[in-house]
Amino acid sequence: MEIIKNASLQCLNTFGVDASAKYLSHIRNLQDIEALFEWKAKNDLPNLILGGGSNLLFKSDYQGLVAKVDLLGKDIANEDDEAVYVSAAGGENWHEFVIWTIQQGFAGLENLSLIPGCVGAAPIQNIGAYGVELSDTFHSLQTVNLENGEIQEFDKEHCQFGYRESFFKSQTLDKLLITSVTFRLAKKPEWHVNYAGLREALAGEMLSADIISKAVIEERQRKLPDPANIGNAGSFFKNPVLKVKDWEVLKAAHESLPGFPQSHNDNVKTSAGWLIDQAGWRGFRAGDAGVSDKHALVLVNHANASGAELWQVAEDIMASIEDKFGIRLEPEPRVIS
Ligand SMILES: Cc1cc2nc3c(=O)[nH]c(=O)nc-3n(C[C@H](O)[C@H](O)[C@H](O)COP(=O)(O)OP(=O)(O)OC[C@H]3O[C@@H](n4cnc5c(N)ncnc54)[C@H](O)[C@@H]3O)c2cc1C
Known part of the structure; x- marks a missing residue:
């Protein structure tokens, strides 16, 4: 090494x-x-x-x-009557892996097309987009413990996946290196196309993993700034999850506040992007650090912003949202100092 x-x-x-x-x-x-x-x-x-x-x-x-x-490799690990099991090494590019599964004729990962990053990082925050999360098709993963060299296999239950959360994010950061991840892709796929943006783009289309993936890619390219053109880490804040009664109080004061009831509890997820937009941050710029004018949830580095300058913008946004709406936003990316 x-x-x-x-x-x-x-x-x-x-x-x-x-x-x-x-x-x-x-x-x-x-x-x-x-x-x-x-x-x-x-x-x-x-x-x-x-x-x-x-x-x-x-x-x-x-x-x-x-x-x-930079661990590479992907293959079809197994197959039964109902599903195929595909594995990829931790350093494989996530989007290229998704496209590879579609080219093999498999479905299940299409809604997660074009998310940047590597396969090994995808379970860390249980990546999600367009109504689908990694946990929906996750089967297992393998880790090496960097403190004692032990190799371990984790099934879904032990990963403790939640909204942008996992056991690895909350308990074992930098100790367990994820070397490979295996997905279970059902042979009879269920399409998830009810998400705003996708529904309209796919109306009247004969659905397939390929068609959905292309619609997702187009929608993402339209809505999100590309890191190849302007530095960013995607959504900088998690969408806040509120107790129903708190959401109702806020909704009474702000009629257009979005709300997405959670299926597994009584909470309501609202949109961090909406809150930031309402507080007037879209397009804000302080030197080279700022907020995208395409999407209020995305902090951007126009050229030479330092990490500290970007973090200052994040802190100012958090203070302003707390002041205006009484909600403390939580950063989604890991902040390293
Ligand atoms: C334009 C843009 C759009 C995005 N859209 C989305 C989206 O729609 N949905 C979404 O969920 N995320 C999104 N993201 C965030 C990001 O792409 C994902 O979180 C992705 O999984 C991060 O992968 P990475 O390889 O870049 O991880 P890194 O940023 O390198 O690392 C993230 C974390 O994972 C850990 N880690 C990385 N690799 C391993 C490994 N092999 N073993 C153990 N720990 C590891 C790191 O220590 C760190 O804590 C977006 C980002 C950008 C820039």
């Missing part, structure tokens, strides 16, 4: 923040994982597991070792 000293992370995070790591290594195979494990035993420094860097904000330089996961 090669270790690079004082490495730039600018190309390794989609905000394009010019932070550096004291040490950087690329994890390409089992030997690299073993070497990382040995390095950790000898060096009393923190480590950060990095995928595509699309859900991170480097608030400052990282004073430890960044382990960039």
Whole structure:
């Protein structure tokens, strides 16, 4: 395992923040994982597991070792009468994996097309879009414990998936490296096309995974700024989940407040983007840090904003939303200082 000293992370995070790591290594195979494990035993420094860097904000330089996961490989692991089981290594690009499953004739991941990042990071926040979450098709995953080298298999129950949450995000960040993930894709697919934007685009269409994926891609390209053109990490805040009575009080004061009742409890999810828009933040700019004019939920780096400057905008938004609506927004990306 090669270790690079004082490495730039600018190309390794989609905000394009010019932070550096004291040490950087690329994890390409089992030997690299073993070497990382040995390095950790000898060096009393923190480590950060990095995928595509699309859900991170480097608030400052990282004073430890960044382990960039570049494990590759994907295959059809198994099949029964009802489903196929497809696996991909942690460093595989998520979107390319989704397209590969569709090309094999499988369905189930199409609504999650074009989400940036790697397969190994996808379970960390149980990625979701257009009414579908990773947990809907998740079967199992494999990890290596970077403290003792132990290999473990997790089934769905043990991953404790929730809205942008998992066991790995709340309990084992940077300890358990996800080496591969397996999905169960049903042979009789259920289409999820009732989400606003998709429903209209697909009205009258003969549905297939390919058609839905293309509609999702078009919708995402229309609505979201592309990190290749302007630095960002997608939605910067989670949608707040409110108790029904709190939502009703807010709704009485703001007639157009969106509300999505949760099927598994009595809570109502509302839109962080709507709240931020109402507070007038869309298109805000302070130096090179700002809020997208395409989507109020997306913080953007116009050119050379530092992580601290972007975080300042995030903090100002959180304070303003709390002041105006009494809701404390929670950041979705991991903030690293
Ligand atoms: C334009 C844009 C749109 C987006 N849209 C969506 C969306 O619709 N839905 C959604 O849910 N997310 C969305 N995201 C957020 C992001 O793409 C996802 O969270 C993605 O899964 C992050 O993957 P990554 O490889 O970039 O992870 P990173 O940002 O590199 O890491 C994220 C977290 O996962 C950990 N991690 C990474 N790899 C591993 C591994 N192999 N093992 C253990 N831990 C690991 C990291 O330590 C970190 O805590 C969007 C981001 C952007 C930039």
